[in-house]
Amino acid sequence: MYLPTNARILTIGDGDLSFSRALLAHVAPENLIASTYDSESTLRSKYKSNALDDLLLAGVSVFHGIDITNAKSVQQLPSNHADIVIFNHPLVPTQKTYAQYQKERNKTANLMNRNLLYHFLKHSFKWLLSSNGERLCYITTKSVKPYSHWHIETSLTPIVESNSNTSGLVEFIGSEAFDVSLFKHYLIRNVDRDKCVKHEASDIYVYSDNNVHSIKSRLTTFKYNQKGYCPLCRKGPFANSEDWVLHQNTRIHKAQWQYHVDWLEHQTIL
Template structure:
């Protein structure tokens, strides 16, 4: 993960806060602000081990019950003071008991994309300093369902924040960080994580350190991460395959959502 120790960094949705604490140890004092979707009590009830006391001892600012979808949550922060906002391994699970899923007519694929889009838009609108690099990092897994959210493409359609590139996530950079399962006191092994980098600026020095995957190039299907196709027959066979048709449905549902979202938010 590309970091400058002088950047002012906001973390969101940080499960047990172990990432925020590990990040704090890498940065200059006072340059990290942590937040969680859960309340403090929920974190204490959910996780046997957490970093609440460690952050308090080291005077790291912390905001509980911080919902990235809610503009009022962002307005609790000092306005436009951050250089970077980080969302590690976000996921709305397809549990019928999960409020966001149970109360929505949207598919879980669209709900997850909407969560990430609102993170990017709200970070731009409320948190990122226009005089800084204006960066957002989303670290995600290179497996289903995460790889089906088109983070490199239509996630930022009509957005101020745009995809610059990506790089592998190295958990060894953050000693003590445990990647948590959603709603369970269990951490998951380090699957192939990728940090996707977004900014409202061109940031050539940052972009020079990033890569873009081959499947974004010509003769590929970016939404399926497939290709290159060696012939028209090869391409047609892919387009007629079940996977592609499923991804087309996800994509159309997302574009339909964006149409209404753009009109009401942007």
């Protein structure tokens, strides 16, 4: 993970704050702001062993109850401040929320999680990132299903709203493997309960409105965007048009296509 010296880091939705605490090995406490979606009392009761007091003792600013999808909530965080905003292992809580959302809009978990990530990027680039800083957002997630079905490289951007005068569009600029050994005592927390999620191969997906950022030299670009590949299924290259048609008729492709169409429809009301 690219964490340059003196970069101001902001974490979003950091379950038990153990990732933010592990970041202190890389950044100074005054350059770190941590946030949780849960309120302080929920955090303390949900995760018996959490890193809140360690962060407070180190002098880190911690904000609770920050819903990254909600503009008013996001604006409680320092604006125009961070160089890098990080959301590790984002996941919409399943309790209540899925049921509510499905009732309201008859949509799926896939759509809700895309919606979460889209707003993370939109609000970070509109309010949270410093207009003259690094201008980077990181999403760390596993690259297996159901996460791979979010089409994270292609579906969340471009985002046009940004607080930088000189910026272009916010785009996915590449990914790198997440090296968990760099983050001591970091536990990936279950979104709903006092449980841990197993550490498995994960990638950091990097977004910026600076398409020539030097970070690109360490990132892998998304090859499935090229002609002859299927970006939704990450398959290809297809040898000829018959192979491509066969692929389009597979059950797997049809399911991915449906996620894509649902998201396009949802974007019209964002």
